Amino acid sequence: MMKNKTLGYSVIAASAVSVVLLIAVLVYMIAEIYMGGRSYLSWEFLTAYPEAGMQKGGIFPAIVGTVFMVIVMSIACVPVGTITAIYLNEYASRKSFFTRMIRFAVNTLSGVPSIVFGLFGLGFLIQFVGAGMDKALLGPGEVKWGQPNLLWASMTMAFLTVPVVIVSVEEALKSVPDELRAASLALGATKWQTIRKVVIPNSISGILTGSILAIGRGAGEVAPILFTGAAFFLPHLPNKLTDQFMNLGYHVYVMATQSTDVEATKGIQYATAFVLLMCTFTLTLIAILVRYKFRKKLKS
Amino acid sequence: MENTIKINVENLNLYYGKKQALNSISLGIQRNTVTALIGPSGCGKSTFLRSLNRMNDLIDGVRIEGNVFLEDRNIYDGDTDVVELRKRIGMIFQKSNPFPKSIYDNIAYGPRINGVKAKNELDEIVERSLVRSALWEEVKDDLHKSGLSLSGGQQQRLCIARALAVDPEVLLMDEPASALDPLSTSKIEDLIFELKNNYTIVIVTHNMQQASRVSDITAFFYMGDLIEVSGTKKMFTTPDNKKTEEYISGRFG
Numbered sequence: 001m002m003k004n005k006t007l008g009y010s011v012i013a014a015s016a017v018s019v020v021l022l023i024a025v026l027v028y029m030i031a032e033i034y035m036g037g038r039s040y041l042s043w044e045f046l047t048a049y050p051e052a053g054m055q056k057g058g059i060f061p062a063i064v065g066t067v068f069m070v071i072v073m074s075i076a077c078v079p080v081g082t083i084t085a086i087y088l089n090e091y092a093s094r095k096s097f098f099t100r101m102i103r104f105a106v107n108t109l110s111g112v113p114s115i116v117f118g119l120f121g122l123g124f125l126i127q128f129v130g131a132g133m134d135k136a137l138l139g140p141g142e143v144k145w146g147q148p149n150l151l152w153a154s155m156t157m158a159f160l161t162v163p164v165v166i167v168s169v170e171e172a173l174k175s176v177p178d179e180l181r182a183a184s185l186a187l188g189a190t191k192w193q194t195i196r197k198v199v200i201p202n203s204i205s206g207i208l209t210g211s212i213l214a215i216g217r218g219a220g221e222v223a224p225i226l227f228t229g230a231a232f233f234l235p236h237l238p239n240k241l242t243d244q245f246m247n248l249g250y251h252v253y254v255m256a257t258q259s260t261d262v263e264a265t266k267g268i269q270y271a272t273a274f275v276l277l278m279c280t281f282t283l284t285l286i287a288i289l290v291r292y293k294f295r296k297k298l299k300s
Numbered sequence: 301m302e303n304t305i306k307i308n309v310e311n312l313n314l315y316y317g318k319k320q321a322l323n324s325i326s327l328g329i330q331r332n333t334v335t336a337l338i339g340p341s342g343c344g345k346s347t348f349l350r351s352l353n354r355m356n357d358l359i360d361g362v363r364i365e366g367n368v369f370l371e372d373r374n375i376y377d378g379d380t381d382v383v384e385l386r387k388r389i390g391m392i393f394q395k396s397n398p399f400p401k402s403i404y405d406n407i408a409y410g411p412r413i414n415g416v417k418a419k420n421e422l423d424e425i426v427e428r429s430l431v432r433s434a435l436w437e438e439v440k441d442d443l444h445k446s447g448l449s450l451s452g453g454q455q456q457r458l459c460i461a462r463a464l465a466v467d468p469e470v471l472l473m474d475e476p477a478s479a480l481d482p483l484s485t486s487k488i489e490d491l492i493f494e495l496k497n498n499y500t501i502v503i504v505t506h507n508m509q510q511a512s513r514v515s516d517i518t519a520f521f522y523m524g525d526l527i528e529v530s531g532t533k534k535m536f537t538t539p540d541n542k543k544t545e546e547y548i549s550g551r552f553g
Contacts, residue, residue, distance in 0.1 A: 183397045186353065
């Protein structure tokens with residue numbers, strides 16, 4: 001009896017320590033980044049182009065590039081992920097070989113290191129698909145699709161985020177009680193009517209939060225776009241899918257590793273990292289708000 | 301006599317994977333009567349009920365042999381439209397399961413998926429269904445309140461109203477009152493008594509008194525076999541089978 005009690009207390013203590021530790025790391029990280037970059041943070045910084053070998057100016061094109069990439073990526077990964085999740089959860093027989101193969105693929109895909117996605121994007125999307133399109137559509141020697149650009153970078157990132165969407169949308173669909181599906185089917189609704197009018201409306205908050213979290217993941221990743229479309233510096237914004245683009249995470253990386261004077265860009269590195277963090281935090285916050293709002297609506 | 305049979309089940313065998321759950325059941329269900337299915341837990345009565353509107357199709361690994369005729373059509377024929385079938389044979393579940401929508405939208409769900417759009421038509425169906433399920437007086441001023449805000453008994457009557465809204469011919473009820481208090485239960489039972497004038501009702505129940513109160517015909521299931529079917533009065537006074545007698549008198553179950 002006594003022993004059980006001691007064990008219980010030590011588990012509680014261990015949990016408390018871990019929680020405090022986690023929060024401390026987070027707070028320290030944000031504080032460190034903010035302190036390092038705060039003298040650079042200004043409206044100017046968000047809206048100006050980099051200048052003087054990135055030692056001055058702002059990060060406007062990197063913000064725009066990140067936003068564009070995220071938008072194109074979402075257009076690809078959210079519908080594909082949602083439809084796959086609906087198929088897996090609502091239609092597929094749980095035990096069939098085909099279903100198990102899809103699940104295996106999804107799980108494996110979510111465990112692949114992000115740099116491998118980058119190499120895959122380069123090898124498959126650019127050198128195979130893109131170059132193939134050039135060969136088929138353009139004259140010999142002309143290159144339009146067979147090089148890094150916004151489209152291929154976004155697609156590569158979509159490969160990385162689609163398993164996240166699938167898993168979280170499936171989780172949301174699973175939260176809809178089977179009794180509601182049965183009620184709808186017993187009224188003579190078809191499976192698709194049941195999904196559209198009962199399952200999706202009752203899991204929409206989970207679907208949205210899952211998608212937003214996946215998008216946040218994509219916004220913060222760098223490795224997949226290293227070789228597939230992110231540019232070191234561009235004097236103009238991307239305006240079509242075949243343009244290269246600048247990206248916040250990549251911007252930090254190049255400043256820290258490739259700029260002429262790494263020390264001189266340190267403040268800007270911090271400030272850029274802070275902006276990137278704030279972007280992903282905002283997405284997470286939106287996800288939380290969406291969930292909260294829908295939950296309240298469901299209850300009333 | 302022949303044409304008073306609404307559903308005719310012939311040699312129905314049902315398997316969950318390798319395990320057989322129903323053994324060659326044959327049963328004729330009479331039009332505009334209440335047929336009660338009784339028996340101990342796991343005897344197959346709910347499984348049998350769900351095979352009458354093919355809700356067992358939803359469960360992986362269920363295999364069915366035999367014929368179930370709804371009037372003159374075998375519902376297990378390959379070309380049966382299951383969606384159409386379930387409009388004709390409605391179902392009430394053990395746990396009331398209103399959609400997390402308003403009372404109005406719950407009832408209008410069925411008609412809407414059948415393409416009814418006109419508001420006055422929907423209004424009329426909603427009112428008629430609620431009147432028939434004896435809920436109208438209690439909710440007529442709060443039709444736009446959530447169905448989940450109702451009490452358990454009201455929710456179950458809402459589910460009945462929802463089922464009635466698609467104009468079924470048969471109502472299957474799977475222990476519809478098992479989670480309700482005595483007052484709500486007696487309301488449901490009164491309702492069943494009312495409804496049999498217009499509908500054929502099959503009800504699964506664990507409650508002997510309920511079976512004897514609401515049903516005209518009682519069928520006793522035991523371990524996947526249909527042991528005995530007869531008029532409810534006879535069943536509860538002079539059953540033919542010894543097993544039936546033991547169960548009814550509460551010696552097991």
